[in-house]
Amino acid sequence: MSVTEHHLTEPNTRAIMKYIASTTFNHKQSLKTGILLVNLGTPDAPDAPSLRRYLKEFLSDPRVVEMPRLIWWMILNGIILNIRPKRSAKAYQSVWTEQGSPLRIHLEEQTRQLINRYESALGDSITNRCIEIDYAMRYGQPSVDSVLQKMMHAGVNKIIVLPLYPQYSAATTGSTFDAIAKTLTRFRQVPELHFISHYHDHPAFIQAIGNKIKRYWQQSGKAQKLIFSYHGIPKRYFDNGDPYHCECYKTSRLIAEYLELNEDEYMTTFQSRFGREEWLKPYTDETLKLLPQQGVKSVQMVCPGFSADCLETIEEIGIENRGYFMDAGGEQYEYIEALNSDLDHIEMMYQLTSNYIGDTLNQQDVLMRSQQALKFGAEK
Ligand SMILES: C=CC1=C(C)c2cc3[nH]c(cc4nc(cc5[nH]c(cc1n2)c(C)c5CCC(=O)O)C(CCC(=O)O)=C4C)c(C)c3C=C
Numbered sequence: 432m433s434v435t436e437h438h439l440t441e442p443n444t445r446a447i448m449k450y451i452a453s454t455t456f457n458h459k460q461s462l463k464t465g466i467l468l469v470n471l472g473t474p475d476a477p478d479a480p481s482l483r484r485y486l487k488e489f490l491s492d493p494r495v496v497e498m499p500r501l502i503w504w505m506i507l508n509g510i511i512l513n514i515r516p517k518r519s520a521k522a523y524q525s526v527w528t529e530q531g532s533p534l535r536i537h538l539e540e541q542t543r544q545l546i547n548r549y550e551s552a553l554g555d556s557i558t559n560r561c562i563e564i565d566y567a568m569r570y571g572q573p574s575v576d577s578v579l580q581k582m583m584h585a586g587v588n589k590i591i592v593l594p595l596y597p598q599y600s601a602a603t604t605g606s607t608f609d610a611i612a613k614t615l616t617r618f619r620q621v622p623e624l625h626f627i628s629h630y631h632d633h634p635a636f637i638q639a640i641g642n643k644i645k646r647y648w649q650q651s652g653k654a655q656k657l658i659f660s661y662h663g664i665p666k667r668y669f670d671n672g673d674p675y676h677c678e679c680y681k682t683s684r685l686i687a688e689y690l691e692l693n694e695d696e697y698m699t700t701f702q703s704r705f706g707r708e709e710w711l712k713p714y715t716d717e718t719l720k721l722l723p724q725q726g727v728k729s730v731q732m733v734c735p736g737f738s739a740d741c742l743e744t745i746e747e748i749g750i751e752n753r754g755y756f757m758d759a760g761g762e763q764y765e766y767i768e769a770l771n772s773d774l775d776h777i778e779m780m781y782q783l784t785s786n787y788i789g790d791t792l793n794q795q796d797v798l799m800r801s802q803q804a805l806k807f808g809a810e811k
Pocket residue numbers: 471472473474486495496515519532534596600602603662663664665703705736737740741742743
């Protein structure tokens with residue numbers, strides 16, 4: 432028995448077992464592409480134990496909370512995980528539906544719609560074309576690790592990851608990359624990898640939101656101000672070089688240009704503060720409390736940092752901030768929904784990902800031709 436054959440049949444040392452072989456290598460194996468949509472994640476149920484599990488995983492991520500680990504471990508386990516799960520569970524109960532958490536429902540539907548979009552473009556099932564499309568959650572289930580492993584074991588050798596965060600932040604997109612890399616470091620054969628790190632200024636994204644706002648105006652008319660509200664991050668992360676703040680402002684500017692708005696017709700604010708340190712300003716809640724006394728009595732809210740409606744848009748923007756504005760003397764407050772599974776949004780996902788698929792389809796043709804040649808004995 433030769434050395435190579437021995438390795439293949441009897442991987443008998445720890446060194447050989449260290450890396451997972453996704454599939455047994457096969458010369459005739461066709462190229463298989465995986466498209467993975469990733470969003471933040473959500474608790475399994477709107478109750479305190481589920482929230483505790485979810486928040487523990489989320490807030491233990493060093494990309495999310497950049498603080499000396501030991502100090503943060505004590506604050507998280509000693510204070511936050513004893514108080515926040517109960518409070519957050521209440522908030523989640525107000526948005527929960529019979530099918531579950533809105534964020535999960537939207538991500539599932541977005542995935543289904545993207546599969547449909549590919550199938551209509553290919554005129555064939557994606558399975559026949561060696562494409563797999565799936566979704567994963569950065570925190571909670573289905574985990575990035577489980578879905579990526581499933582793809583690898585199905586023989587996927589090229590992966591396109593689309594984290595559904597238009598604006599890059601280390602806390603979200605960066606952390607998604609960590610999870611992908613962590614799984615792949617365990618594999619023997621690392622796939623070709625395309626990681627889409629942002630799309631905050633992509634024309635298909637700007638048009639999708641711009642058109643959504645235009646459609647809203649056609650039905651309900653314009654308010655005095657359009658407010659672009661983004662999830663915040665600590666100002667310290669921005670000071671340390673996170674491009675998130677600039678990408679949010681650029682998204683707002685591009686949408687405003689698309690809508691031909693003057694500078695005094697729109698503004699950018701940041702919501703969802705967490706903890707005591709300063710976050711990106713202006714804060715959404717404080718702005719809404721001040722606007723009525725400055726003469727702004729009607730606002731329309733839009734959240735271009737959220738690819739799907741979730742707790743932070745439905746409850747925080749739809750309910751909580753409405754209260755601040757109306758209590759301060761506001762008269763009309765409207766929330767324009769996230770892109771969710773809108774056709775334009777799915778089209779954008781198709782454009783972003785198929786950009787990297789094209790050559791696979793061509794390579795598949797080349798591979799089919801060479802397999803044909805093998806059959807006829809032209810190549811060995
Ligand atoms: C869209 C981008 C997001 C950034 C940037 C972000 C940063 C960030 N978030 C927290 C803490 C919490 N966020 C929570 C919910 C939540 N956050 C995002 C997105 C971003 N977060 C989404 C889409 C959601 C909603 C998920 C859902 O299930 O609907 C929560 C949980 C809710 C709560 O208890 O308030 C926390 C906590 C930090 C610290 C952070 C830092 C940069």
